[in-house]
Amino acid sequence: MYLKLTEGYEAMSNPNIAIMGATGVVGQEILKILEEKNFPFNNIKFLASARSAGKQIDFKGRTYTIEEARPEAFDGLNIVLASAGGATSKMFAEEIVKRGAVIVDNSSAFRMEPDVPLVIAGVNDDDLKNHRGIVANPNCSTSQLMLPLKPLHEYGNIKRMIVSTYQSVSGAGKDAIDDLVEGTRAVQNNQSYEPGKFKDYPIAFNLIPHIDVFVDHNYTKEEMKVVNETRKILHLPQDVRISCTAVRVPVHTSHCESVSIEFEKEVTPEKAREILSNAYGVEVIDDPANSKYPTPLYAAGKDPVYVGRIRKELALDNGIAMWVVADNLRIGAALNAVRIAEKLMEMDLV
Numbered sequence: 001m002y003l004k005l006t007e008g009y010e011a012m013s014n015p016n017i018a019i020m021g022a023t024g025v026v027g028q029e030i031l032k033i034l035e036e037k038n039f040p041f042n043n044i045k046f047l048a049s050a051r052s053a054g055k056q057i058d059f060k061g062r063t064y065t066i067e068e069a070r071p072e073a074f075d076g077l078n079i080v081l082a083s084a085g086g087a088t089s090k091m092f093a094e095e096i097v098k099r100g101a102v103i104v105d106n107s108s109a110f111r112m113e114p115d116v117p118l119v120i121a122g123v124n125d126d127d128l129k130n131h132r133g134i135v136a137n138p139n140c141s142t143s144q145l146m147l148p149l150k151p152l153h154e155y156g157n158i159k160r161m162i163v164s165t166y167q168s169v170s171g172a173g174k175d176a177i178d179d180l181v182e183g184t185r186a187v188q189n190n191q192s193y194e195p196g197k198f199k200d201y202p203i204a205f206n207l208i209p210h211i212d213v214f215v216d217h218n219y220t221k222e223e224m225k226v227v228n229e230t231r232k233i234l235h236l237p238q239d240v241r242i243s244c245t246a247v248r249v250p251v252h253t254s255h256c257e258s259v260s261i262e263f264e265k266e267v268t269p270e271k272a273r274e275i276l277s278n279a280y281g282v283e284v285i286d287d288p289a290n291s292k293y294p295t296p297l298y299a300a301g302k303d304p305v306y307v308g309r310i311r312k313e314l315a316l317d318n319g320i321a322m323w324v325v326a327d328n329l330r331i332g333a334a335l336n337a338v339r340i341a342e343k344l345m346e347m348d349l350v
Helices: 025-037 086-098 125-130 140-156 174-188 221-234 269-277 330-346
Strands: 017-020 044-048 056-059 062-065 079-082 102-105 134-136 158-167 241-248 255-263 282-284 305-312 319-326
Touching: 017 025, 017 086, 025 056, 025 330, 044 056, 044 062, 079 086, 079 330, 086 102, 102 330, 125 330, 140 158, 140 221, 140 255, 140 269, 140 282, 140 305, 140 319, 140 330, 158 221, 221 241, 269 282, 269 305, 269 319, 319 330
Parallel strands: 017 044, 017 079, 079 102, 102 134, 158 241, 282 305
Antiparallel strands: 056 062, 158 255, 255 319, 305 319
């Protein structure tokens, strides 16, 4: 269906790039990261819906006009960083590829397509060599888990894993952030409040064990993303058993995960700390005697995936339990998208 763009391209230091969905929460974070990294580009476009077209956006000291995302807007581009939702990505992906660009897509539209690489930069970069114009960015909960999981798997071989996620409202967009802020204010002022994004239950001072729709066996789609995407990224066989429970929590930014892993060979807590202390993109904060462990507030606005509470899992053979925390807007979405773009350029795949 999509053209193969990995042959005949020379290394590119200054590509023409576009941000599709530039006005959204993740799109804004992409702009921030591009500026922080001083990402090299020749030309840049900011694309959004017709509703936002014509508005102004500031980037690196210049003011740009947002353009409507339509097929001709992708002419002359090399990389499109897309964070405009699955329907929009599906609408434009073929047009983007046909015009010679690579789309790095933050939505779930293509993640489980067999011919689309699902990539965490620094974990499975070689999968980029098989791209046909589309690269998928994993779900935010999966993304932060892969960086510590990959080196542990390389050492001990994962046999079974149980994950519980505690996901911040920013993962559900601006409406969810507003719901938390306004709901919290209403409770504090003893006022009534009608939930917006979270219609069934208020998120303020509450936990909601329900993210996305329920699917098979009463697991949610969000939970199954962690299961299926982990298998795809780490190339795990189907007999590796993985289970997930996803919970929305009244936190602005950063997702937390309680992770229990059973390995084929013994992995001691000491060995796990050693491995993770040397892992790409991971920082260990693990001193329980002095109450040192990562929290969502600490991780917000930072790039690393933080790991703490590393201990022997008492319920599993050769098991390790750990606590994983990261800014879901950065490593869970925007930062990984930009890192993928950097890898595509570095590996001459654009």
